[in-house]
Amino acid sequence: MDTTDFWNLIDDARAQVADPEDAEAVVERASALLAARPPDEIVAAQQRLWDLMAASYRAPLWAAAYTINGGCSDDGFDYFRGWLIAQGREVFERVVADPDTLAELPVIRAAAPEGLEMECERTLGIAWDAHRAATGADLPGGSFTIEYPDLDPEWNFSFDDAERVAMRLPKLDALYA
Numbered sequence: 001m002d003t004t005d006f007w008n009l010i011d012d013a014r015a016q017v018a019d020p021e022d023a024e025a026v027v028e029r030a031s032a033l034l035a036a037r038p039p040d041e042i043v044a045a046q047q048r049l050w051d052l053m054a055a056s057y058r059a060p061l062w063a064a065a066y067t068i069n070g071g072c073s074d075d076g077f078d079y080f081r082g083w084l085i086a087q088g089r090e091v092f093e094r095v096v097a098d099p100d101t102l103a104e105l106p107v108i109r110a111a112a113p114e115g116l117e118m119e120c121e122r123t124l125g126i127a128w129d130a131h132r133a134a135t136g137a138d139l140p141g142g143s144f145t146i147e148y149p150d151l152d153p154e155w156n157f158s159f160d161d162a163e164r165v166a167m168r169l170p171k172l173d174a175l176y177a
Helices: 003-016 021-034 039-055 059-069 074-086 089-097 099-103 106-114 121-135 162-168 170-176
Strands: none
Touching: 003 021, 003 039, 003 074, 003 089, 021 039, 021 059, 021 074, 021 121, 039 074, 039 099, 039 121, 059 074, 059 089, 059 099, 059 121, 059 170, 074 089, 089 099, 099 106, 106 121, 106 170, 162 170
C-alpha cells in the first residue's frame, strides 16, 4: 500500500458513511475496508498513516489546533492530525500547506461558536483495528517507524500569545476571537 492507496481508502470510507465530516464514522469504515485486504497491506497502511502524521508535524498546524481546540497537548495534536487525516487528502494537503485555511472549512465554521474540539484518536488505530479484525493478532512489532521533523523555530513561542497567533493565523483568529 502506497500513500495514494491509503488516501483512496480514506476517500472510499468517506463516500460510504452518512456524514463524511464525522471522523469517527470515517475511521470505523476505513478500518473495516482495510481489514478486507491482505495482512501485508494492513501493515503497510500503518506506515503510511505515520508518514502522514510526520508530514503534518508542523508548528503552524499545532498553533491552529491550539486555537481551534482551546489548547493542544502533544497527544491532543496527534488526535487533531488524526481528525485532519479523516477529512481526506485534499483538505489534509491544503491545511498542512496553510493551516489558516482551516477557517474556510464548513465543519470548523460550524464548530467555532460552540467551541467544539476537532480530534479523532481512533485514526491512529486504523491499521491496528483492521489487523486485529483480519488476523486476530496485533500488528507485528517494529512494523512501522515514526520520524518527526524539527519544529520551525520561528514558531517557538507560546500559542497563548494571542497577538502573535493572530498575526500568523488571521482567519482562524477572526473566527475564534
